[in-house]
Amino acid sequence: MAEKDLEKIFQQKVDDEIKIEPKDWMPEDYRKTLIRQISQHAHSEVVGMLPEANWITRAPSLQRKLILLAKIQDEAGHGLYLYSATETLGVERDDTIEDLHSGKAKYSSIFNYPTLTWADIGAIGWLVDGAAIMNQVPLCRCSYGPYSRAMIRVCKEESFHQRQGYSIMLAMANGTPEQKRMAQDAINRWWWPALMMFGPNDADSAHSAQSMKWKIKRFSNDELRQRFVDMTVPQCHLLGCEVPDADLKFNEDTGHWEFGEINWDEFWNVVKGNGRCNRERIRDRRNAYKEGEWVREAAMAYAEKKRKRKEATQAA
Amino acid sequence: MSTKKNWPLWEVFIRSKAGLAHRHAGSLHAADAEMALEMARDVYTRRNEGVSIWVVESNHITASDPEDKEALFEPSGDKIYRHPTFYDLPDEVKHM
Numbered sequence: 001m002a003e004k005d006l007e008k009i010f011q012q013k014v015d016d017e018i019k020i021e022p023k024d025w026m027p028e029d030y031r032k033t034l035i036r037q038i039s040q041h042a043h044s045e046v047v048g049m050l051p052e053a054n055w056i057t058r059a060p061s062l063q064r065k066l067i068l069l070a071k072i073q074d075e076a077g078h079g080l081y082l083y084s085a086t087e088t089l090g091v092e093r094d095d096t097i098e099d100l101h102s103g104k105a106k107y108s109s110i111f112n113y114p115t116l117t118w119a120d121i122g123a124i125g126w127l128v129d130g131a132a133i134m135n136q137v138p139l140c141r142c143s144y145g146p147y148s149r150a151m152i153r154v155c156k157e158e159s160f161h162q163r164q165g166y167s168i169m170l171a172m173a174n175g176t177p178e179q180k181r182m183a184q185d186a187i188n189r190w191w192w193p194a195l196m197m198f199g200p201n202d203a204d205s206a207h208s209a210q211s212m213k214w215k216i217k218r219f220s221n222d223e224l225r226q227r228f229v230d231m232t233v234p235q236c237h238l239l240g241c242e243v244p245d246a247d248l249k250f251n252e253d254t255g256h257w258e259f260g261e262i263n264w265d266e267f268w269n270v271v272k273g274n275g276r277c278n279r280e281r282i283r284d285r286r287n288a289y290k291e292g293e294w295v296r297e298a299a300m301a302y303a304e305k306k307r308k309r310k311e312a313t314q315a316a
Numbered sequence: 317m318s319t320k321k322n323w324p325l326w327e328v329f330i331r332s333k334a335g336l337a338h339r340h341a342g343s344l345h346a347a348d349a350e351m352a353l354e355m356a357r358d359v360y361t362r363r364n365e366g367v368s369i370w371v372v373e374s375n376h377i378t379a380s381d382p383e384d385k386e387a388l389f390e391p392s393g394d395k396i397y398r399h400p401t402f403y404d405l406p407d408e409v410k411h412m
Contacts, residue, residue, distance in 0.1 A: 023382045070362075077359050084343045087325065093345065094322060150342070157363070296347075300321060303348035 014215050019145040022088040030214055033207065035089050036105075037216065038147055039096040042082035043107035047100075047281050049075045051115045052124065060118060067164050068121065074157050081150040088146045101286050108132075109267065110193050112275030119172050119179075119186035125165015127187075127194040127232065133158050134228045135198065138218035147216075166235065173239040180240075187236065188244040195259070196267045198225040226256060233257045325374040326352040328359075330366035338370050349373075 006025050020026055049072050059065035083093050099105035110128050139151040172183035199205060199221040211217035236243050247260030323345040329338035341360045346352035352371040380388060396402050405412060
């Protein structure tokens with residue numbers, strides 16, 4: 001069949017909401033777009049463990065520590081679901097990881113900000129995971145089957161993350177004046193980066209139109225960002241905290257919260273590698289991979305030895 | 317493509333509770349079957365998702381080709397007499 005006809009059949013399936021599965025014919029650009037997006041999503045889950053890991057040994061109680069460990073373990077799991085989904089598109093896991101280490105592949109810029117106080121762990125769960133959920137829920141209906149299935153699992157697990165974050169914020173906001181100050185300070189530092197997580201404004205978003213047509217993406221960056229702001233502002237007020245935006249105001253007619261201009265220079269600066277923690281994050285990932293190499297090799301050698309021993313016993 | 321010998325890929329199947337079939341949950345890399353089981357437990361059953369796990373090395377699975385979909389599955393489409401609703405029975409026959 002001619003490529004043009006295959007493409008027509010493919011688009012018809014997408015339009016009819018029939019999922020595309022790994023062995024189905026797909027346009028090369030669809031494959032490439034998915035490889036880029038899913039692998040970067042996987043990298044984000046994995047790099048996302050680093051800022052939180054900073055607080056495991058400093059958690060204020062054993063319960064908070066157990067919760068944080070469980071959350072971080074989830075992030076590792078999410079990374080694994082997503083790497084597996086990437087592999088269904090015909091790339092090797094090692095190659096995707098190499099792209100992260102070389103800087104060729106990106107991950108969410110939000111993880112290039114430091115976690116300075118315990119309140120940051122609350123703000124990350126509430127705002128960062130909250131923004132991630134807003135992005136990920138529509139991805140559960142993505143046209144590519146393995147990505148959609150991975151996102152369904154991720155979303156089920158992620159809502160605990162956001163609630164534990166808000167629970168930390170509640171405890172801090174209702175605590176001592178010092179704790180309350182820390183809560184506000186964390187909101188001040190995480191609010192704008194969280195809004196940036198939805199990506200550039202629609203007019204400046206390079207891949208959006210095609211991704212919408214392929215139903216990889218369901219809503220535009222600005223739509224999702226607005227939903228997040230509408231949902232989160234009342235939650236912030238409930239904490240008794242302020243949103244760090246002088247232009248924020250509720251529009252009675254539209255029912256939406258209008259917010260100020262995002263500092264896109266900061267956004268692009270961090271994307272380009274000049275955020276507070278970009279170098280540290282990649283260095284830590286590279287080291288973890290390098291230092292784990294002997295473990296991977298030893299496990300493989302041990303598996304081989306066991307297999308040979310088993311064969312010998314069976315032959316005897 | 318990397319030249320190193322990597323951990324092979326395994327497919328994971330989970331029985332969510334007694335009485336239900338094992339269902340595909342996802343995949344993972346592991347050095348051998350034993351490790352694949354241990355990892356499947358950590359990756360796919362962190363919230364009581366299962367009571368039993370199967371793992372099988374991915375390259376041991378033989379799959380039908382999507383191109384053969386019509387040849388394989390269409391013939392059953394017009395055999396509606398295989399479904400009970402095909403048969404009109406008098407109302408007097410209450411349950412059958």
